[in-house]
Amino acid sequence: MTIGEVSKKFNISKDTLRYYEKEGLINQVSKMNNRREYSEHDIENINFILCMRTAGMSIEILKKYIDLCMQGDGTAEERRNLLIEQREVICSKIKEMENAYNKLSYKIDFYYQTLLKKEKEIIKGE
Amino acid sequence: MTIGEVSKKFNISKDTLRYYEKEGLINQVSKMNNRREYSEHDIENINFILCMRTAGMSIEILKKYIDLCMQGDGTAEERRNLLIEQREVICSKIKEMENAYNKLSYKIDFYYQTLLKKEKEIIKGE
DNA sequence: GCTTGCGTTGGAGTGTACTCTAAGTGTTAA
DNA sequence: TTAACACTTAGAGTACACTCCAACGCAAGC
Numbered sequence: 001m002t003i004g005e006v007s008k009k010f011n012i013s014k015d016t017l018r019y020y021e022k023e024g025l026i027n028q029v030s031k032m033n034n035r036r037e038y039s040e041h042d043i044e045n046i047n048f049i050l051c052m053r054t055a056g057m058s059i060e061i062l063k064k065y066i067d068l069c070m071q072g073d074g075t076a077e078e079r080r081n082l083l084i085e086q087r088e089v090i091c092s093k094i095k096e097m098e099n100a101y102n103k104l105s106y107k108i109d110f111y112y113q114t115l116l117k118k119e120k121e122i123i124k125g126e
Numbered sequence: 127m128t129i130g131e132v133s134k135k136f137n138i139s140k141d142t143l144r145y146y147e148k149e150g151l152i153n154q155v156s157k158m159n160n161r162r163e164y165s166e167h168d169i170e171n172i173n174f175i176l177c178m179r180t181a182g183m184s185i186e187i188l189k190k191y192i193d194l195c196m197q198g199d200g201t202a203e204e205r206r207n208l209l210i211e212q213r214e215v216i217c218s219k220i221k222e223m224e225n226a227y228n229k230l231s232y233k234i235d236f237y238y239q240t241l242l243k244k245e246k247e248i249i250k251g252e
Numbered sequence: 253g254c255t256t257g258c259g260t261t262g263g264a265g266t267g268t269a270c271t272c273t274a275a276g277t278g279t280t281a282a
Numbered sequence: 283t284t285a286a287c288a289c290t291t292a293g294a295g296t297a298c299a300c301t302c303c304a305a306c307g308c309a310a311g312c
Binding site: 048051052054055056057073076077079080083084086087090091093094096097098099100101103104105107108111112114115118 | 174177178180181182183199202203205206209210212213216217219220222223224225226227229230231233234237238240241244
């Protein structure tokens, strides 16, 4: 897959893909005529990275994880611990967002009541 | 309440509080001897803003909402629509994060299996 | 009166994650 | 063969949300 195709597939810019490679999130993509050729493995990797990025995981943490992967089997436990830690971070973020969701719902409902009341008054006034 | 007290209460820096005020998220706090005195209303406001900020709402959107509040009752419907829209944004973010959570859980489990297998091999080898 | 502590200001600086630019290469289609 | 198009690079620029700095103000306690 070319960079253009990957860019379209995931709806991210080519610049971002090159940036991730430069930062070491994607291991050096093989090249044909000086152009990137993304393998199935690369695609899977990008998919994971994007999923974690949208969940708010930093590039630094992701890089650390990828680096551990590169270092081979010996780092399996460390990698596992890193993922458990990050899952916890995501978990508390979800809780914060649910809290915000509820606060918003409460306010939205309040506006609904207000608008309803106003409407009634208008009808009454006619 | 002084800026120092509010800063401690919410665990944010005084700079951030002044920054939010400058950006118009908190309406001009009254001053005694040129020092900010936060009212109960200010505190409630800050609480809401921080809740939305941790949920990822941008300062720009928050400012828009606060501006509408300032403009009075006439903007109630517009405010409500803004909140509904933002609730939707938060909702999809929660879904993305839950997706990431599940992906992580899957990987963590995979590492668990791997480590278990490795352990068995070590025992076998002894 | 002097130090300490808490505050003030405008404006500069920082970190993160892109995003854009300029100048160039290599393939394809008319 | 020339134009269009997709790609390459290094490096500069941008957006967002703070965060820090220097220089100063004011009140309390020693």
